[in-house]
Amino acid sequence: MFKKLYKTKIIILLLIFIFSVLFSITLGDVRIPFLDTARIIINEINIFNFEINIDHIKKSHIFIVTNIRLPRILLASLVGAILSVVGTSYQSIFKNPMADPYVMGVSSGAAFGATIGIILGISKGILGFGLTSIMAFAGALLTTILVYNLARIGNKISTTSILLAGIVVSSILSAGISLMMIFNHDDLASIVSWTMGSFNGASWTQIAVIFIPALIGTLFLSSFSRELNAIVLGEEQAQNLGVNVEFTKKIILITASFLAASAVSVSGIIGFVGLIVPHLFRLIFGADHRILLPVSVIGGAVFLLICDTLARTVLQGIEIPVGIITSVFGGPFFLYLLKRNKSKRLV
Amino acid sequence: MDSIVNIKNLSFKYDKIDILKRITLEVVTGNFISILGPNGSGKTTLLKNISSTLKPNNGSILIEMQDIRKIKHKELAKKLAVVHQSTEVHFDFSVYNVVMMGRFPYLKRFQSESKKDEEIVKEAMLNTSTWHLKDKSINEISGGEKQRVVIARALTQQPKVLLLDEPISHLDIKYQIEILDLCKRLNKEQNITVITTLHDINMASRYSDYIVLLKEGNIKEVDVPHKTLTEENIEEVYGIKVELINRNNDKRPIILPRSV
Ligand SMILES: Nc1ncnc2c1ncn2[C@@H]1O[C@H](COP(=O)(O)OP(=O)(O)OP(=O)(O)O)[C@@H](O)[C@H]1O
Ligand SMILES: [Mg+2]
Numbered sequence: 001m002f003k004k005l006y007k008t009k010i011i012i013l014l015l016i017f018i019f020s021v022l023f024s025i026t027l028g029d030v031r032i033p034f035l036d037t038a039r040i041i042i043n044e045i046n047i048f049n050f051e052i053n054i055d056h057i058k059k060s061h062i063f064i065v066t067n068i069r070l071p072r073i074l075l076a077s078l079v080g081a082i083l084s085v086v087g088t089s090y091q092s093i094f095k096n097p098m099a100d101p102y103v104m105g106v107s108s109g110a111a112f113g114a115t116i117g118i119i120l121g122i123s124k125g126i127l128g129f130g131l132t133s134i135m136a137f138a139g140a141l142l143t144t145i146l147v148y149n150l151a152r153i154g155n156k157i158s159t160t161s162i163l164l165a166g167i168v169v170s171s172i173l174s175a176g177i178s179l180m181m182i183f184n185h186d187d188l189a190s191i192v193s194w195t196m197g198s199f200n201g202a203s204w205t206q207i208a209v210i211f212i213p214a215l216i217g218t219l220f221l222s223s224f225s226r227e228l229n230a231i232v233l234g235e236e237q238a239q240n241l242g243v244n245v246e247f248t249k250k251i252i253l254i255t256a257s258f259l260a261a262s263a264v265s266v267s268g269i270i271g272f273v274g275l276i277v278p279h280l281f282r283l284i285f286g287a288d289h290r291i292l293l294p295v296s297v298i299g300g301a302v303f304l305l306i307c308d309t310l311a312r313t314v315l316q317g318i319e320i321p322v323g324i325i326t327s328v329f330g331g332p333f334f335l336y337l338l339k340r341n342k343s344k345r346l347v
Numbered sequence: 348m349d350s351i352v353n354i355k356n357l358s359f360k361y362d363k364i365d366i367l368k369r370i371t372l373e374v375v376t377g378n379f380i381s382i383l384g385p386n387g388s389g390k391t392t393l394l395k396n397i398s399s400t401l402k403p404n405n406g407s408i409l410i411e412m413q414d415i416r417k418i419k420h421k422e423l424a425k426k427l428a429v430v431h432q433s434t435e436v437h438f439d440f441s442v443y444n445v446v447m448m449g450r451f452p453y454l455k456r457f458q459s460e461s462k463k464d465e466e467i468v469k470e471a472m473l474n475t476s477t478w479h480l481k482d483k484s485i486n487e488i489s490g491g492e493k494q495r496v497v498i499a500r501a502l503t504q505q506p507k508v509l510l511l512d513e514p515i516s517h518l519d520i521k522y523q524i525e526i527l528d529l530c531k532r533l534n535k536e537q538n539i540t541v542i543t544t545l546h547d548i549n550m551a552s553r554y555s556d557y558i559v560l561l562k563e564g565n566i567k568e569v570d571v572p573h574k575t576l577t578e579e580n581i582e583e584v585y586g587i588k589v590e591l592i593n594r595n596n597d598k599r600p601i602i603l604p605r606s607v
Pocket of ligand 1: 384392
């Protein structure tokens with residue numbers, strides 16, 4: 001009786017997602033009619049072998065849709081999905097409402113790596129991935145491993161020490177970044193703009209590279225829904241129900257960190273998504289991870305997609321960093337929900 | 348008679364301080380055992396060792412003659428269910444979903460709950476009179492109701508042994524009787540071995556087959572109620588003088604503390 005309810009909710013969210021994608025494509029400095037975008041995309045996918053006439057649509061429109069807007073929109077969605085599923089997982093295994101995808105130092109690690117990449121200024125990369133991205137990914141992963149090992153007590157992971165180690169390592173790295181910025185004035189602008197996060201310049205290659213890991217990682221995390229349900233009720237209880245608690249925490253930590261690192265490497269640091277989307281959906285759907293994880297994925301995608309659309313469209317000709325939008329619009333909305341729904345709050 | 352839990356020479360330390368000192372105890376299948384003892388005597392620690400939440404420094408614990416260290420997490424959860432002292436739940440789960448979690452050890456990773464699991468859950472909830480709560484949130488029910496829900500979840504594990512840590516300490520007298528009656532009924536009807544810590548000596552006297560009296564991490568006495576609960580034993584363990592009332596010779600004495 002529960003599965004059916006889940007399914008309808010997920011389908012509704014998916015429809016909202018598809019509609020948002022199509023609607024977002026029409027927006028921008030060049031307006032492209034809704035039906036045209038739908039035609040272009042269906043023609044592009046063409047798995048159904050429909051005969052669709054796109055001859056009347058301008059070539060430039062087709063180019064904008066398939067090579068500029070669509071990849072950007074999909075990348076934003078993908079990153080939003082990753083950040084929020086990682087946030088949900090972290091909040092659950094740490095049983096801490098303040099946990100977000102960056103708790104383990106992924107953001108400062110990535111920023112540190114990216115800063116070095118930018119300063120070295122090598123534009124070469126692997127698989128069409130810029131050096132900056134690769135350095136960011138490496139920085140993020142190495143930092144997570146460092147934080148994990150600093151916080152580990154024997155074979156156990158203590159939440160408090162992870163959070164503390166994450167904060168301390170982050171500050172040290174931030175200091176390092178500031179220092180590098182002082183000595184490399186010329187790169188200041190690029191470093192700052194990378195740090196603020198953006199999907200400007202999104203490409204199909206980036207999507208191709210992170211899509212498969214994201215998909216596998218998310219499915220993998222979802223397969224631990226029952227364990228997570230038990231763990232949020234208390235680790236001892238979970239163990240008595242037959243959950244291998246330490247193993248579960250470790251494997252989720254590894255998977256989630258890997259996902260966070262890959263998201264941050266293509267988008268820069270985008271705050272707030274991974275913090276509020278999980279809370280939002282916990283308020284709406286309750287704490288059951290069997291529904292919470294899938295809806296976080298879709299909800300995170302929709303949320304970041306909308307924020308990025310605003311980022312590139314509210315001001316003509318200028319892009320607002322998407323991180324600013326996520327905070328400005330997400331923050332008040334979240335506070336409103338928090339006030340209204342106090343009784344169901346996480347802590 | 349088969350012994351189901353066998354504790355041999357169990358010692359446990361918290362940071363080099365001996366908490367349990369060479370405990371040896373054999374529990375026979377189908378018994379109702381109460382563990383009594385003053386605050387800090389090691390009752391909870393003993394239960395947590397049996398449930399494998401804490402690892403003994405020395406000695407061993409066997410369940411159905413198998414060393415618990417060698418039993419896998421899920422296998423152990425099929426043999427042994429634990430009802431913790433009532434805890435706060437901050438997460439919003441329906442009562443039904445909480446009870447269903449008891450089926451965890453029986454489900455494979457990608458397997459979804461079957462009709463049979465649903466039936467087992469329903470039966471456990473009917474058994475504990477919690478079925479009418481199934482759609483409520485676990486945060487929105489009373490302490491006594493929550494306790495019964497947790498017992499329902501333990502039952503869906505279909506355990507052979509039920510461990511309870513002070514299951515009645517937050518409940519009013521009606522719920523106290525209700526919970527202990529329930530445990531007794533499960534014990535009699537389903538032959539589930541019950542091991543529970545209690546603070547209420549009279550309740551222990553009334554419900555237990557055997558009472559374990561703990562003092563500073565040692566077992567002072569294990570026996571049937573009227574043999575464990577003597578004036579001398581109680582004075583030695585709790586440091587208070589009591590008067591024993593033996594009503595119609597049921598060998599379940601009522602304990603009346605005298606004023607100091
Ligand atoms: N996590 C811990 N770390 C260190 N010492 C502990 C810990 N938990 C309990 N102890 C100590 O172990 C001893 C036994 O504690 P335990 O909780 O088993 O007592 P108890 O008999 O259950 O008491 P109560 O009747 O208060 O529940 C106490 O002296 C206590 O201070
Ligand atoms: Mg105790």
